[in-house]
Amino acid sequence: MRILVVEDEKKLASFLKRGLEEEHYAVDVAYDGEEGWYLSQVNDYDLIILDIMLPQMDGFTFCRKLRSQQRDTPLILLTARDAVEDRVTGLNLGADDYLVKPFAFAELLARIRALLRRKDSRFAVRLQVADLILDPVSHRVSRAGKPIELTAKEYALLEFLMRHAGEVVTRTQIAEHVWNQDFDSDTNVIDVYISYLRQKIDRDFEPKLLHTVRGVGYVLREEP
Secondary structure, eight states, X not given: OEEEEEOSOHHHHHHHHXXXXXXXXXXXXXXXXXXXXXXXXXXXXXXXEXXXXXXXXXXXXXXXXXXXXXXXXXXXXXXXXXXXXXXHHHHHTTOSEEEESSOOHHHHHHHHHHHHHHHOTTSOSSEEETTEEEETTTTEEEETTEEOOOOHHHHHHHHHHHHTTTSOEEHHHHHHHHSOTTOOTTSOHHHHHHHHHHHHHTTXXXXXXXXXXXXXXXXXXXXX
């Protein structure tokens, strides 16, 4: 899933990006509110992590503008100030959660998972298509009881496909949710990773689950 981090403390922003990428999220980072707002308008994010005290545009203004567009993207506010009025203001403006710095990264991950599950039932604790199973918490994947080793990007691609099981997803949708803003749309990297994934989850198993829909994209499903 794709996350936007808007944080002007570059050390913290780098830490969050690295940690979230290790959890197989695609992550974009902005260091001020205006840049973050621009990215939120041109990209489709599954969740936004937003500092309150930002240059150019503060987090409260960002939150207010986002909700005025009737967008329900889950939003977690970060702040160094543990004032009740700040928390109340942020939540009243439409933020979904609130973390005071410093915070444990494990707690942030737990809150991210909880918000994604609350927004969409596809963000279940365990995903399964036929005998293919993916556990988003432990990052373990198996088919017919046999463990399958995946790279971080293969795992992220499989998770996206499993959360949209039975739906045809386009290359654009995959690029928007599995890769970050540095993705080069002129390459065939998505087709390459689909091929890698097919080798691992389908080559030695029946029935085949990962299918190409010519001229459209891909679908993960058990054919009747």
